[in-house]
Amino acid sequence: MPSLLSSASTPFLPLLALPILYWATTLRKRKPKETNLVFYVHDNFAGDDTSAMTVAGKDGPTTSILEFGTLAAVDDPVTEGPDPKSKKIGRAQGLYINSQLDGKGLYLVFSVIFTDGEYKGSTLEIQGADPFSVKEREFSIVSGTGFFRFVKGYGIMTTEFIDIPNLRAILKLDVTVRHY
Template identity: 35%
Template sequence: MEEQMIFAWAMMFCLAIAPVYSGYYYSKTVTPGEKVEKLTHLHFFLHDILSGENPSAVMVAHANLTKKDNSPTPFGSLFAIDDPLTVGPEPTSRVIGNAQGLYLSSSQDSSKFTIVMYIDFAFTTGKFNGSSFSLFSRNPVTEADREVAIVGGRGKFRMARGFAKIKTSYFNATTGDAILEYKVTLYHY
């Protein structure tokens, strides 16, 4: 018993005198009033093309359903996208960037088609070249006017938050091809 007490005291003594190595990293706390928040409005069109030889959206996974779903975007389907962003709804309109990410067909009720989207909208020309914002939101596609959440950004859209109003400009129910009009409101630094 006495040996155990001596051992315990020796361990505590060793731990008490062990050198402590740590680093101090300087950081500056910025009060909210020091940086000016900016407001930016963007208007563009996204071309989500599932058909043809060079689609901009492809199904990468789907659920094994017991009933046949003939929709181009059946429930449980996951799509990877690299959609062009243009200044107008025409496919020949000037390209200003691209939207890359994923969307999931998340509604079992085909009359209320809904997707959940994670997409990064990057700009490759103009004032916002090299900047992007990220969208992560539920998108009730069958609603005429819908709103989705902006949750971040980089470049000139650093720390972006806001929303996008989406309208369907064109939709082909057979192929799933769509052209969507985006009106975006961003708050950023």
């Protein structure tokens, strides 16, 4: 019976080492790309262009998103500029839940689905706290598809416009991601 050491000196050892060496040398050369994006999400709970709605809360679906514990579904337009008539490049689809006792903070979980432009067919998965009473807040990019496969990153959300009585807002998302 051959010993372990004698089997290591067989001609198959170099063949096993070649894929490992190739992987080790190419992995070090692969650097992540960094992409910076700026786009606008139009969040409308009222009007002819409603794109968000409350689905649950203490008074059922009639509860305002401004009340603690309220859950809303969104399918908001995403545009290149802050003007609602600027070029549409995607949709922001997902959920908001009001998770702050005083009602001034949301927890976001949504996908930005690019439907036009350079990133058409790709997505970014966003989640994090949104204390919307603060002008500028940070969120996480936790995943992505297509162009953004293996992405990780962060974004800064800024309220460009807010109309609380009519529950309408335009949010600027300034995103920095690293991906391969």
